[in-house]
Amino acid sequence: MxxxxxxxxxxxxxxxxxxxxxxxxxxxxxxxxxxxxxxxxxxxxxxxxxxxxxxxxxxxxxxxxxxxxxxxxxxxxxxxxxxxxxxxxxxxxxxxxxxxxxxxFHLPVKDNRDFFSLGDIVANGQSLDGNVLNILAVLQSVGETKYFTTSDGRKGQRCEVKLFDETVMSFCLICHGYHERQVMLFIADTRVTFDSFRKSMVATVTSKTIITVNPDSKEAELLFRYAKEFSETGALDDQEQFGDHVSLDSISDVFTVTQLKLSIQGNDKQDCIYGVTYAFITILNLDASVSKVIRSRCAKCWFQVTDEMQRCSNPACPGNPNLEITTGFDLLVDITDHTGTLKSCSLSGTAAEKTLGCTAEEFLQLTEPEKTALKWKFLLERCKICLKVMSSPKSRNGIRGNILSCTLAEPLEVRQALSSVAL
The missing domain is CATH 2.40.50.140 (Nucleic acid-binding proteins)
Structure with a gap:
């Protein structure tokens, strides 16, 4: 209005x-x-x-x-x-x-075959900057809706939606709000631009855009079959750990461990919760075998692979038959406060590098005493932890935590933060 x-x-x-x-x-x-x-x-x-x-x-x-x-x-x-x-x-x-x-209702307003794959958009990069085009893709996840006020006083909202298709595992679509889940989308007349902050191409819904949900077309049916097969491999769950681009500055709500658990378990409509908790790291196996600290994954679909493999073990991987391997931290960490423990939180990628102060390659050069010293820098120390907690039926306790940042906490900051939390 x-x-x-x-x-x-x-x-x-x-x-x-x-x-x-x-x-x-x-x-x-x-x-x-x-x-x-x-x-x-x-x-x-x-x-x-x-x-x-x-x-x-x-x-x-x-x-x-x-x-x-x-x-x-x-x-x-x-x-x-x-x-x-x-x-x-x-x-x-x-x-x-x-x-x-x-x-x-499920017939797109444009020709079913008139669309760009996400791979085409990424490959063409800035040459497509500012163009208006059509996209056929699968909805992967919906970010948190953020509210704002324009310079002339009008209220607005925006959220980031992650898309994927056979060619790209995660592509950002910026829109005014989205509430559907697990759907195919034919997005007519969306504007694509190069985002200098993300250093990647993004699509934006405008007042000219029409989104057809679950489009009735042969092309959409083929993509749906691929998405179904791909999701059953579990690769999407693995990829999500490495594809979270939420700004840490936007995460300010403080929770105890038990509050995080209850919030995600008691709300069927909420896919995830972002929050800050001041807790102790009680398991951090940096001095375990290298395979439990650093893992190799397919650069296309993030499926776990070994260095000896000639091709990705994921049959639906868009990178097959060629295999590109990326190596990084992939730790499981327990965090504990006075209310309970959140087990097996993922600490991986750049979040792990920033926490530990070294890259995976640099970590491999450390001696065993140096690895142990790095471990005890954080183990049993009170930390400020920003994390994303998700509902996960595959996990033993039904939830999964993904650590987005972890730093040693100052005692005064801990006291001020916890004084505002209902303990």
Whole structure:
């Protein structure tokens, strides 16, 4: 919903919101509803994407090229204009919805074959910067929704969605909020740019973007089969440990270990929790065999491999038959405070390197006494730990922790932080 100064009534505002409807595989049209603030707020909350509606008494107007720059590109030469005094929208309950309309909901608004693979976008890099194109991909994960206020006082929200396909294991899509889970997406007219912070290409949903959920096409069916086979290998779970790009500065909520456990176990709708805990590291086996500290993985799918392998053991890996190996820390750490213990938390990748102060290659050059000394720098010491706790049916206790950063904690900081936590 947006507002504009009313030229006829100085000092007051007019309100509007836009939506797009389709009633056949090939034809769809944009519509705008205008009225008072309360009325438009009610109408914009009345229906959602996927609902069947009857639009009564719309005014049919020729497209205004200037206004259409901010709306989806439709096949119609016209648009619908609805007003509070003359128009209405009736929403049909699911049981009364026309099956013919339900079937076309899953047909993309663009040609099924007109899309870029994520690999093409990454390979072309900055040459595609600023381009608007189509993507067919699988939803891998949805990040936490973040809220903000623009310079002119408008409220907004954004979240980061991770996509993958046969060519790329993790690709960032920035959107205004997303609530679906485990779905295929055909994303029409999304803008791709090079993100200098991530040093990679990202896609952004704009006001012109239309997302078709679970698209009905041969290409989507083939990608779904691949995604199903790939997810069953467990490689996606392994890859997630290395693909978390949440800003540490955004993690500020302090929890005890027990609070973290209860929060994730008691909320079926919450996939993960980010938080800070001040706890002791009670298991840190840096002086164990190298295979339990450092592991080699396929650079394409993060599946665990051995140096002797000639190809990745994951049959669905997009890198086969060629194998590229990356080596890094892959530790399992127990953290404990006065309320309990969170076992087998993952400490890996750059988070492990920053915590320990050395790379995996540098660690391999350490003598056994040096490894033991590094271990006791953290073992049984109170640490400030930023972590992501996830629901994990495969884990023994049903949850899994992923350590994003770990530093020795100052006593004063610990006292101040824990004083605000309900112990």
């Amino acid at each position: 947006k507002s504009f100064p009313d030229r006829k009534n100085i000092g007051s505002e007019r309100y509007t919101f836009s939506f797009t409807v389709k009633d056949s595989p090939d034809y769809f049209i944009n519509a705008s509803f205008w009225g008072t603030g309360d009325y438009i707020h009610t109408m914009s909350s009345l229906f959602r994407i996927g609902d069947c509606v009857m639009i009564e008494n719309p005014l049919i107007v020729t497209k205004d090229p200037e206004k259409e720059r901010f709306c989806p590109a439709t096949s119609s030469l016209y648009r619908l204009l609805l007003t509070e005094n003359h128009s209405a929208v009736k929403v049909f309950p699911d049981r009364e919805a026309d099956p013919r309309l339900i079937s076309i």
